[in-house]
Amino acid sequence: MTLTPKPIRTTVLQKLLTLGLAVVTGVIVILTNLQSNITIASDSNLLTKQSQYASDLITSLPSSPTSSLPSFPPPQAHPLPPTLAQWQDIKNSGDYFSHVSPTKVGYLVWSQFPVKVYIEPSNTLTGQQAEAWVNNVLEAVKEWNTYLPLVITEKPEIADITIVRKAPPLQLNPSSKIPRARSAQTTYNYISKNNLLSHSFIILLSPSQTGQYLTAAIRHELGHALGIWGHSPLQTDALYFSQVRNPSPISPRDVNTLKRVYEQPTSLGWKL
Numbered sequence: 001m002t003l004t005p006k007p008i009r010t011t012v013l014q015k016l017l018t019l020g021l022a023v024v025t026g027v028i029v030i031l032t033n034l035q036s037n038i039t040i041a042s043d044s045n046l047l048t049k050q051s052q053y054a055s056d057l058i059t060s061l062p063s064s065p066t067s068s069l070p071s072f073p074p075p076q077a078h079p080l081p082p083t084l085a086q087w088q089d090i091k092n093s094g095d096y097f098s099h100v101s102p103t104k105v106g107y108l109v110w111s112q113f114p115v116k117v118y119i120e121p122s123n124t125l126t127g128q129q130a131e132a133w134v135n136n137v138l139e140a141v142k143e144w145n146t147y148l149p150l151v152i153t154e155k156p157e158i159a160d161i162t163i164v165r166k167a168p169p170l171q172l173n174p175s176s177k178i179p180r181a182r183s184a185q186t187t188y189n190y191i192s193k194n195n196l197l198s199h200s201f202i203i204l205l206s207p208s209q210t211g212q213y214l215t216a217a218i219r220h221e222l223g224h225a226l227g228i229w230g231h232s233p234l235q236t237d238a239l240y241f242s243q244v245r246n247p248s249p250i251s252p253r254d255v256n257t258l259k260r261v262y263e264q265p266t267s268l269g270w271k272l
């Protein structure tokens with residue numbers, strides 16, 4: 001589940017792309033050591049010495065309390081939400097569904113709408129800064145709301161997705177043994193809710209993210225939390241595995257992928 005956030009040379013990058021990022025859930029990391037030996041791919045505008053290189057980590061909780069749940073309901077598809085049923089990509093841009101992994105309960109599909117999003121108030125920002133942070137996050141929530149109904153809740157206890165301004169834990173890179181900072185981390189857990197197998201997400205966003213990078217980071221992470229549990233190999237998609245200088249808006253390929261995810265069977269949302 002990790003894409004090592006160290007300088008990537010063209011060949012390595014190509015290899016990763018060829019492999020289709022078999023490690024489905026890559027990671028992105030923000031690399032700010034500008035003076036480092038980053039090799040810039042000449043055929044790519046992906047990296048420049050000035051660009052931040054971001055990385056996220058998407059994980060299930062290592063010790064999810066599924067053992068306390070009875071056996072999972074047999075996987076079935078839910079009806080497509082109307083917003084996705086209506087979606088048509090007239091240009092046939094394709095998708096990257098093959099890069100999305102099912103989990104042991106199937107695909108991470110929501111079936112109760114609107115999905116409730118709680119934005120935890122920052123305890124370190126005040127006044128205008130706190131407001132700007134929330135507005136940047138809200139921007140991304142609003143963008144996804146076009147494709148799946150989302151609502152902001154003030155009650156953390158009923159939230160499906162919780163967004164927190166907090167640095168994700170450092171993770172040791174096995175090759176370099178140097179802990180790296182990550183821009184974000186998205187984690188899900190299974191829960192039993194009203195006798196249905198359900199799930200919930202926590203998204204940690206590094207305080208180092210601001211402005212359009214913050215919006216891009218939350219756009220990307222929300223894509224994971226809404227069911228795209230994998231990464232796109234194309235930087236023109238919001239779910240591209242790395243952060244780029246000009247972050248992509250939600251692309252038709254992102255929505256095509258999301259729609260395919262929602263057509264898949266899942267144990268989530270069915271009676272325990």
Ligand SMILES: [Zn+2]
Pocket residue numbers: 026027028056057058220221224230231241
């Ligand atoms: Zn990601």
